Every structure is written in C-alpha cells, then in structure tokens.
Amino acid sequence: xxxxxxxxxxxxxxxxxxxxxxxxxxxxxxxxxxxxxxxxxxxxxxxxxxxxxxxxxxxxxxxxxxxxxxxxxxxxxxxxxxxxxxxxxxxxxxxxxxxxxxxxxxxxxxxxxxxxxxxxxxxxxxxxxxxxxxxxxxxxxxxxxxxxxxxxxxxxxxxxxxxxxxxxxxxxxxxxxxxxxxxxxxxxxxxxxxxxxxxxxxxxxxxxxxxxxxxxxxxxxxxxxxxxxxxxxxxxxxxxxxxxxxxxxxxxxxxxxxxxxxxxxxxxxxxxxxxxxxxxxxxxxxxxxxxxxxxxxxxxxxxxxxxxxxxxxxxxxxxxxxxxxxxxxxxxxxxxxxxxxxxxxxxxxxxxxxxxxxxxxxxxxxxxxxxxxxxxxxxxxx
Numbered sequence: 406x407x408x409x410x411x412x413x414x415x416x417x418x419x420x421x422x423x424x425x426x427x428x429x430x431x432x433x434x435x436x437x438x439x440x441x442x443x444x445x446x447x448x449x450x451x452x453x454x455x456x457x458x459x460x461x462x463x464x465x466x467x468x469x470x471x472x473x474x475x476x477x478x479x480x481x482x483x484x485x486x487x488x489x490x491x492x493x494x495x496x497x498x499x500x501x502x503x504x505x506x507x508x509x510x511x512x513x514x515x516x517x518x519x520x521x522x523x524x525x526x527x528x529x530x531x532x533x534x535x536x537x538x539x540x541x542x543x544x545x546x547x548x549x550x551x552x553x554x555x556x557x558x559x560x561x562x563x564x565x566x567x568x569x570x571x572x573x574x575x576x577x578x579x580x581x582x583x584x585x586x587x588x589x590x591x592x593x594x595x596x597x598x599x600x601x602x603x604x605x606x607x608x609x610x611x612x613x614x615x616x617x618x619x620x621x622x623x624x625x626x627x628x629x630x631x632x633x634x635x636x637x638x639x640x641x642x643x644x645x646x647x648x649x650x651x652x653x654x655x656x657x658x659x660x661x662x663x664x665x666x667x668x669x670x671x672x673x674x675x676x677x678x679x680x681x682x683x684x685x686x687x688x689x690x691x692x693x694x695x696x697x698x699x700x701x702x703x704x705x706x707x708x709x710x711x712x713x714x715x716x717x718x719x720x721x722x723x724x725x726x727x728x729x730x731x732x733x734x735x736x737x738x739x740x741x742x743x744x745x746x747x748x749x750x751x752x753x754x755x756x757x758x759x760x761x762x763x764x765x766x767x768x769x770x771x772x773x774x775x776x777x778x779x780x781x782x783x784x785x786x787x
Contacts, residue, residue, distance in 0.1 A: 409472075409474055410429065410430070410432060410435070410473075410474050411429060411475050411477050412427055412428070412429045412466075412475065412476055413429065414426070414428075414466070414480065414481040415428055415481065416458070416481055419448060419450075419451060419455060422457060422458075424456060424457055424458060425456050425462055426454075427455065427456075427466075428453055432704070433702035433707045433708075433709075434707050435474065437708070437710075438470075439454045444456060457506060459506065463478050463481070506544070506547065507544055507547055508547070511543055511551065514587075514592075515539065515540065517591050518536070518586070518587050518590065518591045519532060521590050521591065522535060522536075522586075526671065528671070530646070534583075535579070535582065535586065536583075538576070538580045538582075538583040538584075539580075541566075542559070542562055542580055542583070542584055545562055545566055546558060546562075551592060552594070554588075559581065562580070563577060563580075563581075611741075611742070611768060611772055612729075612734075612735045612738055613738050613739050613772050614729075614731070614736075616743060619639055619736070619743075621727065622635065622721045622722060622725060622727070622731075623635055623636050623639065625721035625722075625725050626720075626721055626724075629685075630689060630692075630693060630700065631717045633685050633686060633688075634648060634700055634714060634717065635718060635721065636682060637663075637685075638737065639737075640679055640681075641663055641677070641678065641740070642737045642757055642758050644668065644669065645711055645714065645734070646668075646711070648700065648714075649708045649709050649711060649714070650666070650698070650708065651698065651699040652698060652699060653699050655699065656678070656686060657678075658678070658686075658687075661677060661678045661679075661680070661683065662677055662678055663678055668759055669759060670759070672759055672761075674756065674759045677757070715732070715733060718732070718733055719731075741754055741758055741766070742769050742773055744757075745769050745773045746774070751763065751766055751769075751770070754769070
C-alpha cells in the first residue's frame with residue numbers, strides 16, 4: 406500500500422438501486438476530487454460518496470484515484486453476469502417516467518460533450534450543471550436511440566418529468582440549454598430552442614437580513630477563522646466560491662481592495678475593504694499563516710470546504726437563535742441592500758457585485774426599506 410490513504414468500496418442499496426459506497430477517513434483533497442467528478446453522488450442518509458453499480462466500476466475508480474490513494478474492494482460483492490443481464494432487461498421494461506442507466510456509447514458521447522465544454526472554458530459549476538441535466542434527460546430516453554430524439558421528446562420530458570416532479574423553472578431552462586448544446590455540438594443535430602416551452606422565471610425577492618441580525622451572526626463565533634470568513638463574505642458581498650478561491654495576494658491592504666479573479670462569467674473585479682475587516686484579516690493571517698489559499702482546510706494548501714463553511718454559518722445562526730433558513734448567499738444580498746440603504750449609487754453596487762446587467766442589481770431596490778418606511782399609510786389618518 407505504501408502507506409497511501411485507503412478508500413474502501415462497499416456494496417449497498419440506495420433508493421432501491423444497487424450502489425457502491427466509497428468509505429474513507431475525512432480528507433478535503435479527496436472530497437474535492439470526488440466532487441469534481443460528475444458521476445459521483447453524495448448521500449446524506451448514508452453519509453458517504455457513492456456510484457450506481459456497473460461492471461467496470463473498479464477499473465474506473467482505479468483510474469480516478471491512482472496514484473494517490475489505495476483502493477480496497479475486498480468487501481465489494483460484484484454482481485454475477487446473469488444478474489447484470491437481468492438488470493438490463495428490467496431497465497427496458499420500466500414504466501414511463503422512470504430513469505434507466507445509460508449504455509456505454511451514450512456515456513462516451515457525454516464525455517465528448519464535457520471535453521467540448523472544458524475547451525470552451527465553461528466554469529466547473531456550469532459544466533457540472535449541464536452534465537447532470539443532460540444525463541437526467543438521456544436516462545429518461547435510455548431505450549431510444551439518440552439519433553431519433555426530437556423536439557417533441559424534450560417537450561414531453563418537460564411535461565411528464567420536470568413538471569410532474571415539481572422541479573423549478575430554473576432547472577427546466579438548464580435542461581433545455583444542456584440538450585440544445587449537446588445535440589448541436591456532439592450529434593450535429595439541431596434541437597430548436599424556439600419550439601421548446603421555456604418557463605417564465607418566477608420573480609423572487611432576495612432574502613435580506615437586518616444589520617442587527619448580521620452583527621449577531623458575525624459575532625457568534627469565537628473561532629477567528631470562522632468569524633473572518635463570514636465577515637469578509639458580508640463586508641465585500643462575495644459569493645461562497647469567490648471567498649474560497651481567494652489567495653493571500655488578492656488582499657491589497659495598501660489600496661484597501663480585494664481582487665476577485667475569474668468569478669462568474671469569467672470576470673475579474675475589485676471590491677473595497679473596510680479598515681475594520683483589514684484589521685480582522687491581519688489578526689487571522691498572523692495566527693493561521695495560509696500558504697496557498699487565504700482560507701485553507703485541514704490540509705495545508707488545500708481550499709476550505711464549502712459544506713464546512715455552510716455548517717459554520719448554520720452553527721452561528723443557531724447560536725444566536727435566529728429562526729430563518731439562512732444561507733451564505735443571504736450575506737451577499739444583505740450587503741448589497743445595506744449599501745443601497747446607506748446611499749451608495751446603484752452603478753457602484755453593480756460593479757462591486759460583478760453584475761453584467763444593471764437590471765440584476767435593481768432588484769435590491771425592491772427590498773430596501775429606506776424609502777418605503779417614509780411612506781405614511783392612510784390608515785394612520787383614520
């Protein structure tokens with residue numbers, strides 16, 4: 406084994422399907438590797454990463470994990486060939502609406518699509534979203550040759566799968582985008598998006614905390630790393646991924662700005678740093694001395710885990726007893742709204758947040774209470 410970290414494979418059943426669990430001691434580098442693989446799934450109920458069982462799973466995992474990890478598959482009960490054939494027959498006769506596993510030929514085409522997305526420099530998040538959406542669609546039509554799939558099939562999928570399962574309008578649009586790109590770039594066949602029913606996006610207001618609530622949450626943690634991460638997110642209006650990708654060199658304390666590099670839409674931008682957050686950052690840096698990323702996990706040089714940061718926020722919210730379903734993105738919304746209420750010009754807020762369109766930024770005018778509170782209700786004159 407050469408003292409390599411061990412990843413143990415175990416057979417299990419999850420949602421009535423045979424799966425293979427990956428069991429190992431917690432490691433941020435391994436979690437990041439598995440998270441980047443679009444075939445991997447995380448199960449809260451099993452508390453582990455897993456894959457649906459298929460015949461070449463051991464070989465594929467060897468290719469993924471070598472040479473940094475040792476693969477132990479002694480506990481894996483590999484299905485015998487007759488059972489595999491039986492499963493393949495069962496897939497064919499599944500009722501409409503059920504999802505079947507994809508044949509190797511289709512998986513290979515999906516890999517070609519993924520390579521195309523990477524060559525076009527789509528972000529990892531967008532690639533993962535498109536691959537997952539496409540995979541769901543193709544599994545719905547696993548018993549139909551790809552060459553025979555038409556616009557009508559996509560409309561049927563929207564009505565009998567997405568709407569039937571009450572998935573969001575945003576997810577429906579993601580499926581349409583992914584299918585359109587896949588067929589035009591891999592299959593050289595056009596799925597006309599103009600003929601597809603694209604849903605109207607619901608106009609939802611951003612969730613905003615009061616300044617008092619933000620202060621309570623930021624002061625809830627005694628751990629300086631936790632406090633610094635949440636404080637920097639709020640004080641600069643950062644997205645979670647932007648915070649976790651920051652390098653120590655991105656902090657310019659002489660000019661009081663932070664550089665956010667290659668964020669959403671492949672754009673660089675800067676955001677102002679307050680004297681207060683600079684002081685907190687200096688205290689944090691002296692104590693932790695990060696090497697590669699500004700906020701590193703248990704392994705030196707590796708970025709802090711996103712789920713761990715979400716847990717940090719959740720613990721802070723529970724500690725101060727705020728009964729709201731707060732997420733990390735609420736801090737960004739709150740920052741923008743508080744800037745607007747303080748009199749900051751909307752154009753500057755747009756630049757700081759990195760919005761391409763001013764219409765995106767204008768949504769914060771609908772949740773700002775500064776002018777609304779000045780309105781006197783006619784009820785007061787009764």
